[in-house]
Amino acid sequence: MVIAERKPIEEIRAMLDGHKRVLLLGCQECVTVCMAGGSKEVALLASALRMVEPDKEFMESTVERQCEREYLEEARGAAEGCDLILSMGCGAGAGFASDIIEGIQVVPALNTKSIGVVDEPGSWVERCMACGECMLHLTGGLCPIALCSKSLLNGPCGGSQGGMCEVDQENVKCGWQLIHDRLKSLGREDLLEEIRPPKDWSAAHDGGPRRVVREDAMA
């Protein structure tokens, strides 16, 4: 899922400047699971803002998904009379809300961090960088682009020590140590001797904003 976290309240307050009636718009998908922008977080942020911004009015609404047109169209009603929408969806949701709910500025309450998983309760970690050309079959299901701080494709750099990464030896594991250990446990060390060719980054964002089209699903 998409992992996000809420911006500091002071940064959010700065975006409210000059506005009177603000809709806090939550999303029931990923950001609910990562506890950043679901209905609970909408209510918490709204009450915090009411305390520090007593002259402004804060409305609350949480839609099924901010990344789908029909749900955002439903939010239009809740936005009526508001002069600002504070989206608590991910970057895609906040941006799309701005397309669909015309005439009202949409600002982001969250910082979108990654495509990740719940590592343990209360801890979310990045696992995919949407490179457009998955290679998990070669690396024991652990993505070197997401898990190595330098996105190296052919083994660790010299900064791997005791299973940890030079970038943060206390908190960041060396992605290549993980891949190495996983492949060993799978009996696939042979994959560690192969050389991966330069990646085709045109399949990633470097090729421009990507669109996936399924003609059979088109109206």
Next chain:
Amino acid sequence: MSENNGYKSGSRLERILAAGQFAVTAELGPPKSVDVAVIEKKAGHLKNKVDAVNITDNQTAVVRISSIAAGVLALQHGLEPVIQMTCRDRNRIAMQSDILGAYALGARNLLCLTGDHQSFGNHPTARHVFDLDSIQLIQMVRIMRDEGKFLCGDEIRNSKKESVVEPRLFIGAAANPFGDPFEYRVIRLAKAGADFIQTQCIYDMPRFKEWMKQVVDRGLHEKLYILAGLTPLKSARMATYMRDSVAGLTVPDEYIERMEKAENGAEEGIQICIEQIQELRQVEGVAGIHLMAIEWEHRVPEIMERAGLLPRPQVN
């Protein structure tokens, strides 16, 4: 394609190693300003004392004069440069362009590195590149040299009417015998086409010998030359710093104690370094040393003299 009397690049470093001589490379860090006198001064200490000198590429991600520009200046002062190139700051287009440029300006050795993460340097908010990793960079330089082609497959020629004129570089790589997990690194380097390896600096000699044994057992020392990295200790404080703060390094207690007990720490550090050189000369598969005397270039001649490595051999 160009001829080089059977050599891949014809660099002095390659010729020394091919002749079976014990090679010595040193290191020269370019200045953090345009004060080129720094390069001239450091080059003066190293000239005729070592076979080639690594020119670092924005090491620890701190901005300095580019390794190619500083390498050309070093060449003008009589050194043979080993241009370091990291994958951190350039994509494959800029790398190939710089490789052509470096060769055109006289460079004949290229050391292909991953590069320290930008978080260590003076622009920690920079975006890094890593379009290629060091293994892919080595492969690319080899394809440019041996096949006369760019990574995309195009021939290295100015037009269809003109001939292929390819950069012929002696290709180096780095390996950390103490990094984890290290056992597949040298295999991949050899496969990718590295001609020589310089190692991370060695203090833990037993562990280095164990690593060399693995390298020799696999016959990898016959595929590429291995230069053992050494950094002379300047003081007891430096010894404990290296032990406690440098990722991937272990400094045995014996050296720490010797440095602490010594009246003259610098002298003891040089003595230890000379003993290490003598020990390394006996290790099977070690083709030479890479002497990283950080901001201590002026002590290199003394180390070389006392280790019996002067004068440097002449090769044709």
